[in-house]
Each structure stands twice: as structure tokens, then as C-alpha cells.
Amino acid sequence: MSQVRTDIEAIKKYVEIYDKKLIHQMLNGLDVAKDIDVLRNVRSPRTLKKMVVDRGVRRLNTNIKTAKGGRKWSERILTPQGAMKIIEIIPEEVRESFMAEMLDPNAKEIPFGQWVWEQEFARIAQEINDNFYLSFNPGTIAPFDGTETYAIGDLVYFDEIVYRAKAETLAGESPETHGVKWEDVDNKVICDGPHHIIESELAATNLLVAGSGGAYDQTTAYDAFLDMWSVIPEVHKNKGMVATVGFGAQEDLAINVNKLFGTGQGIAKSDIEEGKEFILKGTGGRLTIKPVTWMKDSRRIIMTHKGNMILGMNQVSDANKVGKIVENLHGYEAIVKYMIGFQFRDLENLYVNDQA
DSSP states (O other), X not given: OHXXXXXXXXXHHHHHHHHHHHHHHHHXXXXXXXXXXXXXXXXXXXXXXXXXXXXXXXXXXXXXXXXXXOEEEEEEEEOXXXXXXXXXXXXXXXXXXXXXXXXXXXXXXXXXHHHHHHHHHHHHHHHHHHHTTTOOOOOOOOBOOTTOOOOTTOXXXXXTEEEEXXXXXXXXXXXXXXXXXXXXXXXXXXXXXXXXXXXXXXXXXXXXXXXXXXXXXXXXXXXXXXXXXXXXOHHHHTTOEEEXXXXXXXXXXXXXHHHHHSOSSOOTTTSOOTTSOEEOTTTTXXXXXXXXXXXXXXXXXXXXXXXXXXXXXXXXXXXXXXXXXXXXXXXXXXXXXXXXXXXXXXXXXXXXXXXX
């Protein structure tokens, strides 16, 4: 019993001192935070302004006194959303895992309390990374109503969890009684991620599909990328662009390019290495292919300039914290809170294909 009490005190003491540091490290360590630009002090909707200056250069004429053209302003809004995870830890359970890991001769020796929280925050980071691309903010979600029928995609609150219908339901078919028809989407309904924003802008015709579209594979990927590239204006190409894709899409493209221009045998310095950034042949060195983990198995191709994708976080206030630690019969509970949001700074220089 004394060991349990010692473990609880160690866990509590560490997080009471280092909660903000842990959250900062977790957010800064996200793969997505390494791949796109980050605003770290977004605590409310942030305006991302754009100014376009009209053409006005002309030959010198001292008789002309009036400026030609002017400037136009536009804006997009990045709105961060609050997120949380309620954690329950039973010291005896995590102590066993801790001791097993410390038996590894290559393990880094760290205090028990630090190890526990590093494991918890690593799991949170994984959840954010895995769900960021397809995440969306649905607004208010109604509780499950046993008298209602639900269509595919409908969201409900049931037993404090957000569920999405995977199939049409009849009255009374709840996540508890007909679990096969529902999926837990708690970690997918936080902020609007890239996929949701792209699909919304395409539906509103604020964004158009670049190129002919269609599926691509290891034999057609190169043509698909070049087809998109061909419709991009030179003024955008000349600034250098990045095609952000999932690892599967990069692999198909690398294999296709290697067969067309390399050995196709994976020979170093001759073939493109799968899973690595590279400059696409046929673009004048102006298009970098960048695979990212957070797009997972998506076939989407996002071509734009560096800095056009913005991740918003609030790392300068109490919005990011571990709340009060409450002891229970076997251990304790705590709540981790943070804020996160995403937006494209500009749609004019954003080019996407028609694959999700």
C-alpha cells in the first residue's frame, strides 16, 4: 500500500510542476506541427489577412498625377477549438509496465512520475496526429433519441461519447444495442482539418479541382502530378511549391518516376527513396513532393506554397493545462486540456485533386 501511495504522490507532484511543459512538448512534437506553419498564441478566432496590390508600373510621365490601381484586402479565419482527455491511472498497472521497460538494457532511466506522463502525452499526440486530417467541427451535437431514425453520417451523444452512424438505423438502435452501426468519433470532431476545409470550399466552388482528376497508382502517378502542375500559373510556380501527400501516394509516385527515369531497382543516388522528400522531374525544380504521416492513406494531393497551411495553438495561457487531480478508490483521475485549429491562409494558390 505504501508503494501505491508513493506512486500516486510521484505522479501528482510531477504533473503539478511540469503540466504546461508536457503539453508544450506534446504539441510542438506533433508531426503536423513540424510539417506546416504554426501560430502558437491563437486563443480566439484569428484573421489571416491577404493584401493584393494592383499593377501600376508605367513609363515616366511627369504630366500624370494619379496613381494607377490600388490594393485589395481579403481574409480567412482560423478558429481554434478546445479539446481534452480525461485520464484515469491505476498506479499498480503502470508500475508493472514501467518496471518492464526499465529492464531493457538500452532504456533511459527516468523517474516513475515522468515516465507515466510521457506515456500519456505520447498517446494524446498519436491521437491528434492520426485524426487531424479528417477532423471536423460539427457544432452542437444532439443526444441520442430512441424515437429517431438516423442516416449514415449522423452524429449523436450517447453515454458522454460522440458516435457517428455507419449505417441507417431504426428507432431504438443505439450505439449500445447495435454497436456495429455506430463508430466512436470523439477524437475526430474537434476542429476543421484540411480534408473538411478542402471539401467545403470545393462544394462552395471557392476552390476548383486542378487537372483532370481521377485515381492514380504506381503506373499513372507521375502523369497525375504533372497534370495538376500543368494548370498552375507560372507566377505561382516560380515561387516554388510543395505537394503535400500521404506516404502511400509518395510511394506510388516514387516507384513510377524510378521506372520512367531511374533504374527501378532502388539503387541509391539513381532512384528516389520511398518516404522521402524529393523534387519532381519535369517541374523545373519548382515542386517538392513532401510525404506526411498525418494524411495517412489519403490519395489527396495538396499543392500550394510553403506557409499557406496554418496550425493554430494556444501555448501562452491557461487553456493548455492539466486540471485538478482527483484521487479515487484505486488511483486518480485528471483532465488534460489544449486548443488546436487549422486554416489555409489563401485559396488562390491552393491546388488539389479530386481524391479524398
